[in-house]
Amino acid sequence: MKTPTALVLELIEAIGDDAVVWHDEDLLVYEYDGTIDRGNPDVIALPADTDDVSALIRIANKHGAPVTPRGAGTGLSGGALAARGGVIIGMNRMRQILNVDAENKTALVQPGVVNLDLGIEAERHGLAYAPDPSSQRACTIGGNIAENAGGPHTLAWGTTTNHVLAVELVTADGEVQWIGHDTRDEPGYDLVGCVVGSEGTVGIVTQALVRLVPRPTAVRTMLAVYDSVRDASNAVSAVVASGIVPAALEMIDKMTIAAVEPVLNTGFPLDAEAVLLVEVDGPESQVEAEGARVESILRRFEPREVRSATDHEKREHLWAGRKGAIGALGQIMPNYYLLDGVVPRTKLPDVLDAVYEIAERYRLPVANMFHAGDGNLHPCLLFDEREPGATARVLDAGGEIMRVCVDAGGAITGEHGVGLEKRDYLPWIFTDADMDAMKALRAAFGPTENFNPCKIFPAGHGCGEAGHQHHAQQQIAKFGPKAFV
Amino acid sequence: MxxxxxxxxxxxxxxxxxxxxxxxxxxxxxxxxxxxxxxxxxxxxxxxxxxxxxxxxxxxxxxxxxxxxxxxxxxxxxxxxxxxxxxxxxxxxxxxxxxxxxxxxxxxxWPRRQRIIWRVIMRGLFPYPRRMRLAGYGLKLYQMSGLQSLVRCSGLLKRLAPKLAEIDALSPNADRPFYSNAEAARVSPKQTPRANASLVTGCMMPLAYPDTHRATVNVFARNGVAVDAPSAQVCCGALHAHGGDIEAARDLARSNIDAFTPVGSELPDAILINAAGCGSHLKEYGHLLRNDAAYADRAAAFALRVRDVHEWLVEIGFEPPIGRIERRVTYQDSCHLSHAQGIRKAPRQVLTSIPGLELAEMRTPDRCCGSAGIYSVVQSEISQRVLAEKMSDVLGTGADQICTANPGCMLQLDAGIARFDDDKRMIPRSIHAIELLDESYRLGDEGQSR
Missing domain, CATH: 1.10.1060.10 (Alpha-helical ferredoxin)
Known part of the structure; x- marks a missing residue:
């Protein structure tokens, strides 16, 4: 029988027996998130309120144990993994929607609230919460804030950072502070902006005041099928250049079509190279006018066909191929590695060509589905982890693809975060001085060395075994850390 | 370690x-x-x-x-x-x-005690229709003699044997005449039947919800289907398979395959089932017996014929009812109907076909009520908390009655109404959609003959 450590005993004393997970077999289920990295925590603590969070952080600090915040563990960059062991603070039990202020269009929520649950509650007031990551059925607002989550509908509304007005933050030394203001235009530095997207490295958000937006009265979804990725990409650029900001502008490629069609019967021609999905929403008259304009632009680039729908069920059918894409890929290969890169929109065709070339060289099937309007790529490498060496091959190919994005003038993440996964690629886009400045900002929030360690910045002391940065370092060796800057 | x-x-x-x-x-x-x-x-x-x-x-x-x-x-x-x-x-x-x-x-x-109880009840009682019926009569006696009300009022059982008190709260009302398989053949379609079906009557339903079977046979006969209920059938074995007693489940499956599809006979157009948990398991017979050389093919053929009553009714088309039922009903998706069989629209189509009936959807109707077979007894603490949340969703609709599609869900939700409907506003017993349809048909007939 395992005996609890002094740290565990003190955590139990602070928040109770049923809120602390410390047996080996139970810890096993907290070693992963939504991607392929791993980290082994020593204990999980599940606070019920802000005071609990503060107490937990102080106890961990006293024992010199690293602290890692975690929401639903759906992240795709290792942000919620205990890279150096220590305490995972799981925020999933703090899941109350404390208040919806329909007149001022705000909601006060705890961080464990599931994104879609907030959306459903907002809908009852005729409002919506705009950021809609694909994992919205399960991911939490706290995690969304940490990673500055996006989604198909953030093209028009912006990512999470545009929707958080104020947060209650417990800092790395256990202090509780409110940052931000409900007036939306606070004088002074934008500290909320620093917290959003900080990947859980400056503190734990225990309450958030978020912005809600009006629900559109009309929505029109259009689907266009193209014979070349280049035509589709040019259509994307033309739509954006026209001045219309669609609610969503998505693309899927041939491989995705091949995976989706047999399972979901979406009616896509199997020999098409790309399918575009464009959605416009707003008041009825605007949707009608913009919809017509978008459709005529789409037609300029010689699509094989354009479909359009305004009622809910038919729109859902058009979306089915995009929303069901990941699941359908599972039918081809059991595992996937979902990458996240961002490039200037005009570079999309060239970058895609390079992605296909890299995947072929590594003998990996690749499917592309992405937020084309944002230039945010999600190449999805398919593999079977049981095949010896497959995971390493996937990671190497992923590194090369990231490199292509950087070389095209892009960046190594659009919405998933840097986390553990891509921290060794950070020097591709930032100089040492840049990174030092970022570290100084982080330090302003308190003694953060033990707070979600080994994330964002290149491997430091004690992060040796965590993650797969071994492969990342090989990539660095190949390209040189400053090849770009 | x-x-x-x-x-x-x-x-x-x-x-x-x-x-x-x-x-x-x-x-x-x-x-x-x-x-x-x-x-x-x-x-x-x-x-x-x-x-x-x-x-x-x-x-x-x-x-x-x-x-x-x-x-x-x-x-x-x-x-x-x-x-x-x-x-x-x-x-x-x-x-x-x-x-x-x-x-x-x-x-x-499992702990020793749990193993012994399983063997006595799940292997010694459920597979044997006669023993089940005997137990049913015991329950009838317990309830009709007034002993149950005495036990419940005194609160004695709660103090002496809390587990038994929980079981008592979940026990079905045995006030209706038990269903006999011979009853099915007594109801037949008015014209030449367009199809024939065999009804799976199960282990619990004939005792706890006999009227659901009566309604099922009435409704299908009215819609031109000749329904019989093979007398040699036994419990479907769903509870056994869910619990892990896979060998007992296989024995039961083989008995039912023999009972419904004897060698050399023609298969019925449908093997009908009105209990969601059983239906989802019956559709898995092929998988269950895939390694049984003698039964694998027959099991696969059996499974292909299994139809949930809502599913098949909508598939073959049914006469629109005209009898009005002025009632606000909320529909709880039984997990093994929605999640396991993917049947969500058909029960709602049946309900909304009834004039006067208003379907009031609750928040997350396809979230489990906590019944889950014998879970409500074995894991009663979690089960009761899950039920509490479900009942707050149910009461939020202002519905007069809960409609659902599985006996376990009905027992659990009835216990939920007893515990949480403080104003005693709701009809204390949940109901199967097929019974509401049957009632609407009957009311329509009465109205026309009057």
Whole structure:
């Protein structure tokens, strides 16, 4: 029988027996998130309120144990993994929607609230919460804030950072502070902006005041099928250049079509190279006018066909191929590695060509589905982890693809975060001085060395075994850390 | 220490083990978490679908030993399969959990007391219709003699044997005449039947909800289907398979295949079932007996004919009812109808076809009510908390009655109404949609003859 450590005993004393997970077999289920990295925590603590969070952080600090915040563990960059062991603070039990202020269009929520649950509650007031990551059925607002989550509908509304007005933050030394203001235009530095997207490295958000937006009265979804990725990409650029900001502008490629069609019967021609999905929403008259304009632009680039729908069920059918894409890929290969890169929109065709070339060289099937309007790529490498060496091959190919994005003038993440996964690629886009400045900002929030360690910045002391940065370092060796800057 | 050395012999001992390939389908994306009632209730990932799959994999690759703690997480699963609806990778979680439980059962991983009770009740009582009926009469006597009200009012049982008091609260009302399989043949269509069907009457339904069977036969006869109920049939074995007693489940499946599809006879157009849990299991007979040389083909053919009553009624088309039922009804999706069989629209089509009836949807109608077969008795604490949340959703609709599609759900929800409907506003018994349809037909006939 395992005996609890002094740290565990003190955590139990602070928040109770049923809120602390410390047996080996139970810890096993907290070693992963939504991607392929791993980290082994020593204990999980599940606070019920802000005071609990503060107490937990102080106890961990006293024992010199690293602290890692975690929401639903759906992240795709290792942000919620205990890279150096220590305490995972799981925020999933703090899941109350404390208040919806329909007149001022705000909601006060705890961080464990599931994104879609907030959306459903907002809908009852005729409002919506705009950021809609694909994992919205399960991911939490706290995690969304940490990673500055996006989604198909953030093209028009912006990512999470545009929707958080104020947060209650417990800092790395256990202090509780409110940052931000409900007036939306606070004088002074934008500290909320620093917290959003900080990947859980400056503190734990225990309450958030978020912005809600009006629900559109009309929505029109259009689907266009193209014979070349280049035509589709040019259509994307033309739509954006026209001045219309669609609610969503998505693309899927041939491989995705091949995976989706047999399972979901979406009616896509199997020999098409790309399918575009464009959605416009707003008041009825605007949707009608913009919809017509978008459709005529789409037609300029010689699509094989354009479909359009305004009622809910038919729109859902058009979306089915995009929303069901990941699941359908599972039918081809059991595992996937979902990458996240961002490039200037005009570079999309060239970058895609390079992605296909890299995947072929590594003998990996690749499917592309992405937020084309944002230039945010999600190449999805398919593999079977049981095949010896497959995971390493996937990671190497992923590194090369990231490199292509950087070389095209892009960046190594659009919405998933840097986390553990891509921290060794950070020097591709930032100089040492840049990174030092970022570290100084982080330090302003308190003694953060033990707070979600080994994330964002290149491997430091004690992060040796965590993650797969071994492969990342090989990539660095190949390209040189400053090849770009 | 519970971490086993890497050099290991497989922890699995039978051919019913979880399939390694199916375990590998889970990419731990976590989409299932919020769909899972036990994750929602307990707030720990060990009691989430993704977590339980990680535990199965830990056992499979030798990283874990099978401790009572691991077993507890498996036991706490409701097997509602809401995770399967949420899963983008289509991981067959229900099948994996059944396989894990089959291994746990074969390896005697339960506490001794639980094993003995299982053997007495699940192997000694449920498979035998006559013994069930005898028990039913015992219950009738207990209720009609006034002993049950005495026991409940005195609160004595709650103090002396709280577990028995819980079972008492969940016991069905045995006030209706029990259903006899011979009754089915007495109702026949007015014209030459357009199809024929055999009704699975099950172990509990004839005692607890005999009127659902009567309504089923009436409704299908009215719609031109000749229904019979084979007399040699037995319990379908769903409870046994869900619990892991896979050999008992196979015995029962073989008996039913012989009863419904005797060698040399023609298969009925449909093997009809009005209980969702049983229906989902009957559709799995092919998988259950896939390695049984003598029965594999017959089991697969049997499974293909199984139809839930709502499903088939909508499939063959039914006469629109005209009798008005002025009632606000909320529909609880039985997990094994919605998540396991994907049947969500058909029951609502039946309900909304009834004039006067208003369907008031609750929040998350396809979240489990906490019944889950014998779960409500074995894991009563979690079950009661899950039920409490469900009842707050139900009461939020202002409905007069709950409609659902499985006897376990009905028992659980009836207990929920007794406990939570403080104003005594609701009809204290939940109902099957087929009974409402039957009543509407009857009211229509009466109105016309008057």
């Amino acid at each position: 519970s971490i086993a050395p890497l050099d290991f012999e497989s922890i699995w001992q039978t051919a019913d083990r979880p399939d390694a390939g199916e375990l590998g389908l889970c990419v731990h994306c976590g989409f299932c978490l919020n769909a899972c009632p036990t994750y929602h209730d307990l707030g720990v990932e060990t009691d989430s679908p993704r977590g339980r799959i990680a535990l199965m994999r830990g056992l499979d690759d030798g990283r874990l030993s099978w401790s009572p703690r691991v077993q507890q997480h498996f036991d706490q699963c409701l097997q509602c399969r809401a995770c399967e609806t949420a899963c983008p990778s289509k991981v067959p979680y229900g099948r994996l959990m059944e396989a894990t439980r089959a291994e746990a059962f074969a390896q005697d991983r």
